[in-house]
Amino acid sequence: MSEITLGRYLFERLKQVEVNTVFGLPGDFNLCLLDKLYEVDGMRWAGNANELNAAYAADGYSRVKKLAAIITTFGVGELSALNGIAGSYSEHVGLLHIVGVPSISSQAKQLLLHHTLGNGDFTVFHRMSSNISQTTAFIKDINSAASEIDRCIRTAYVYQRPVYLALPANLVDDLVPASLLNTPIDLSLKPNDPEAEDEVIQTVCEMVQKAKNPVILVDACASRHDVKKETKDLIDATQFPAFVTPMGKGGVDEQHPRFGGVYVGTLSKPDVKEAVESADLVLSVGAILSDFNTGSFSYSYKTNNIVEFHSDYIKIKNATFPGVQFKFVLQKLVKAIKPFVKDYTPVPVPTLKLINSPHSPQTPLTQEWVWTKLSSWLREGDVVITETGTSAFGIVQTRFPNNTTGISQVLWGSIGYSVGAALGAVAAAEEVDKEKRVILFVGDGSLQLTVQEISTMIRWGLTPYIFVLNNDGYTIERLIHGEKAGYNDIQNWDHLALLPTFGAKVYDSIRVSTTGEFEQLTQSAEFAKNSKIRLIEVMLPTMDAPLNLVKQAQLTANTNKQQ
Known part of the structure; x- marks a missing residue:
């Protein structure tokens, strides 16, 4: 074909960048666009239950494959997705939000259409999204439409942030040259300014040479902006102790001999806290210094020698180098740094003790026991998703196998995020490796x-592990305020009936209440196989929580009371 429709062009481009599943819901302004998805071999329309869940799913998909797409309809659909889109923006997750909008003629005539505010303003929702998008495009001209699509896809991938793309209903059937598909979208980073880059590397090397007790601290953006390999190479080259933050979990292989644990300011284990805070040089990779990620801003470095490596700038002490990207800097630093660390003698790193105290098989489960025991059940390549609450705090004390992907939403913290994200992650994992396990807490x-x-997971035959921690309501909220308050209560569900209710035919629904039941489950070779969707209800005491969450809740409560 010499020409193809603009709608098909969009989906062909998404397929080229390995976005094979598209999330969202149909609406009358995007129906003609959705027709075109089925013209592209290998593309899957997920068909979500609502737009918010679709946004969460796109977020989870992107965290596995580095880019995702969601399609909503104008007004009611796109607004329903914005909470999820905002979370992706705050946490550096690349996705393309495609909105089917009314035809150009309808907009020009300012028709009083449904899904509008009734005032003829068809740009208001676009303006709302512009505040949580790296860039936006509102297609109005078929001649520039293809290049705008390419620009949006590139921007979402390179900057790892959401991008808003509005497609009028009348343009999706217009034709563009098919030959445009022959030139791949350039997803590469532009080179750094050589002088600024050289100055950064030289300065860091000089600081490293003088340091006696340096550490490397890895945060979320190391994973989001794809520098996990460069970070590992830096650890290997220097042999400095390496730590992660809660959001950075999974950014460093935790079986690495130089991995020392999770640093959360005052909430850290004492030996981790001492190791990080006594350092005379901190090499920080991809930091996102939010309250829950830093123990309510309780970092207490004893040094001003801090180097922050970010995706689009470097900060050395009080000097900032805008536009200098950490991927290229880290690659060159690894090659340059060896002569400057030749006199460094590696110091011991803190170790994580994973031995549970002796117990009877009838011992009721506790958070502390479950998160420690989990370390021995996880395996290399797992994708582990934890909900904001006891799960996101509990997973801090679990030691990950190598090449484990950790997904949590510690900064945005939207309750319910993890279920939608698990759908996206398991769809992406299936496309990458059908044996890869996705485990939701x-x-x-x-x-x-x-x-x-969960019904969408069943619809597509996806096989996640869904661990439901049943502690009778909103425990994280109870810890912050209102332990006995009715607003922290919920209606108790029959969780074991959920999978068949949503139509599952091949599944496991299991309830565990004791350490013996949990151990029997995790020691089962059949249970370890990624062969069916499973829901495991884990019965826990209402006010039982990981110790670091209890402390964080106290800090948060005190912050909320401050004037």
Whole structure:
């Protein structure tokens, strides 16, 4: 074909960048566009239960494959997705938000259409999204439409942020040259300014040479902006102790001999806290210094010698180098740094003790026991998703196998995020490696916000492990305020009935209440196989929580009371 429709062009481009599943919901302004998806071999329309869940799913998909797409309809659909899109923006997750909008003629005539505010303003929702998008495009001219699509896809991938793309209903059937598909979208980073880059590398090497007790601290953007390999190479080249933040979990292989644990300011284990805070040089990779990620801003470095490596700038002490990207800097630093660390003698790193105290098989489960025991069940390549709440804090004390992907939403913290994200992650994992396991940990309260997306998992035959931590309501909220308050209570569900209710035919629904039941489950070779969708209800005491969450809740409560 010499020409193809603009709608097909969009989906061909997404396929070229390995976005094979598209999330969202149909609406009358995007129906003609959705027709075109089925013209592209290998593309899957997920068909979500609602737009918010679709946005969460796109977020989870992108965290596995580095880019995702969601399609909503104008007004009611796109606004329903914005909470999820905002979370992707705050946490550096690349996705393309495609909105089917009314035809250009309808906009020009300012028709009083449904899904509008009734005032003839067809740009208001676009303006809303512009505040949580790296860039936006509102297609109006078929001659520039293809290049705008390419620009949006590139921007979402390179900057790892959401991008808003509005497609009028009348343009999706217009034709563009098919030959445009022959030139791949350039997803490469532009080179750094050589002088600025050289100055950064020289300065860092000089600081490293003088340091006696340096550490490397890895945060979320190391994973988001794809420098996990460069970070590992830096650890290997220097042999400095390496630590991660809660959001950075999975950014460093935790079986690495130089891995020392998770640093969360005052909430850290004492030996980790001492190791990081006594350093005379901190090499920080991809930091996102939010309250829950830093123990309510309780970092207490004893040094001003801090180098922050970011995706689009470097900060050395008080000097900032804008536009200098950490991927290229880290690659060159690894090659340059060896002569400057030749006199460094590696110091011991803190070790994580994973031995549970002796117990009877009838011992009731506790958070502390479950998160410690989990370390021995996870395997290399797993994708582990934890909900904001006890799960996101508990997973900090679990030691990951190598090449484990950790997904949590510590900064944005939207309750219910993890269920939608698990759908996206398991769809992406299936496309990457059918043996890859996706394991979700979600509280019984959080589950109730987004439970419908389990039906989408079943629809596509996806096989995640869904661990429902049943502690009778919103425990994280109870810890912050209102332990006995009715607003932290929820209606108790029959969790074991959820999978068949949503139509599952091949599944496991299991309840565990004791350490013996949990151990028997995790020691089962059949249970370890990624062969069916499973829901495991884990019964826990209402006010039982990981110790670091208890402390964080106290800090948060005090912050909320401050004037």
